[in-house]
C-alpha cells in the first residue's frame with residue numbers, strides 16, 4: 238500500500254506498481270486462454286470427451302489441467318481463508334486489539350468506571366474464535382437476541398467515530414475552500430464499519446471484490462485506509478492515490494484490496510459485480526463480489542441486470558448485493574417512487590435470499606452481514622441485503638450539507654447502548670470521539686500543502702495495462718513500458 242508521504246516520485250512509482258498485475262494476477266492472466274471460453278467450464282463434469290474428436294479431447298485436456306490447478310489453489314485458498322476466519326473470529330487484528338486495549342486502559346485511567354467483559358480469548362480453540370462475534374459475554378452488547386462482544390463493540394464505536402470525524406472534517410473543507418465538492422456517508426457508519434471489518438481483504442480472485450459507491454469512507458477506514466488517503470482526494474492533490482487529484486472525494490480505487498474504481502455514474506457497479514463473480518467462480522476459493530449502492534439507483538436497469546446475471550440456471554454467482562436505503566435520491570423521497578414495501582422484496586422473483594436490516598444498529602448489521610456473507614461464500618449464490626440508514630448531511634455539498642437533526646444518529650445511539658450495557662462510560666466515549674476529531678484535523682494539516690495536479694498528468698494512468706487489447710494496442714496513455 239502506498240505510504241502517501243507526499244513524496245511525489247515515490248507516489249508515481251507506487252501508482253505504476255499498483256497498475257502492474259500482482260504475481261497472482263499475472264498467473265491468472267497467463268492462464269486466460271484456458272479460462273476464457275465459458276463453454277469449457279459449463280461442460281466440466283457433464284460429458285466425457287468424444288474420443289475421436291480432437292477438439293473435444295483437447296478441451297478435455299485443458300479442463301483437466303484447470304481442475305488440477307484449481308484443486309491445488311483451492312487447498313491453499315482454504316488455508317488462507319481459515320486463517321482469515323480465525324482472525325475475524327478474534328474480531329479484530331492484533332494491532333487493533335492493542336489499540337482497543339489502549340483505549341480501554343486509558344479510559345480506565347480516565348474514569349473510575351470499570352469495563353465488564355472478557356477480553357482474552359482462547360487462541361488454542363479455533364471454534365471459540367470463529368464464534369466470538371456471537372458469543373454471549375458478560376457485558377456484551379445486545380440487540381434483541383443477537384449480541385457482540387464488548388471488545389468488538391468498542392472497536393466498531395471507535396471506527397464509527399473516526400469515520401464521522403473524517404466526514405465532518407471533509408464537509409468543512411468544502412466550505413473553507415480547502416476542497417470544492419463533498420459527497421459522503423455520515424449516517425451510514427454503523428452498517429459500513431461492520432461491513433468493512435468482515436471483508437476478506439486482498440488482491441486477486443481469492444479475495445472479496447468491492448464495487449462500491451460514493452458513501453463508502455467507513456468501509457475503507459474499517460479496511461485500514463489512513464484518513465490521509467481520503468483527504469488527498471478531497472483536496473485534489475497530485476498525491477491522491479485513487480485518482481491523482483482528478484476525481485471527487487470518496488471515489489476510491491485500490492487494486493491491492495480489490496476496490497474497483499468508484500464511479501459517479503450511479504448503479505453501473507451492479508453490472509460489473511457479476512463480472513468479477515464469474516471470474517471468482519472459475520478460479521475457485523471463497524472470494525465473493527460485494528456491490529453496494531443507494532435506493533434510488535435500484536430503479537436503473539443495472540440493478541436488474543445484476544439479479545438476472547447472478548441467478549442464471551446452473552450459473553448462479555457469489556454476489557452480495559447491498560442497498561443502503563437512506564430514503565432519498567437527491568431530493569426525491571423513496572416513498573414516492575417505490576411500489577414495493579422493501580427494496581429487498583425485489584429479490585423474491587429471482588429466487589434471491591433477501592433481508593432488510595436496521596443499518597443504524599451495529600449489532601443487527603454485524604449479524605445480517607455475517608449471515609449474508611456466509612451464505613454467499615458457501616452457497617456461491619447471490620444475497621440481497623438492504624440496510625435502512627440515515628442521511629445526516631443531505632445529499633452532498635451541492636445541497637448545503639447542513640446537519641439534518643430529524644434523522645437518527647447511529648453514533649449517538651450506539652454510544653448510549655454501550656453506556657447502558659456498562660461497556661463504556663460517558664467520559665470514555667467522549668475521549669474516543671475527541672481523539673477521532675483530533676486525528677482528522679492533524680491529517681488535514683499533513684496533506685493540505687501537497688502538490689496540485691499538473692495539466693500534463695490529465696491523461697495518465699487512465700487504463701490499466703492489458704495484453705488482451707489486440708484491436709487498439711496503442712490506445713493506452715502514460716503506461717510504464
Ligand SMILES: Cc1ncc(C[n+]2csc(CCOP(=O)(O)OP(=O)(O)O)c2C)c(N)n1
Pocket residue numbers: 452501502503530531532533534535563565566567632
Ligand atoms: C446514471 C445516473 N443518473 C443520474 C445521476 C445523478 N445522481 C447522482 S446521485 C443521484 C441519487 C442517487 O440516489 P441513491 O441511489 O438513493 O443513492 P444516495 O445518493 O442516496 O446514496 C442521482 C440521481 C447519476 N450520477 N448517474
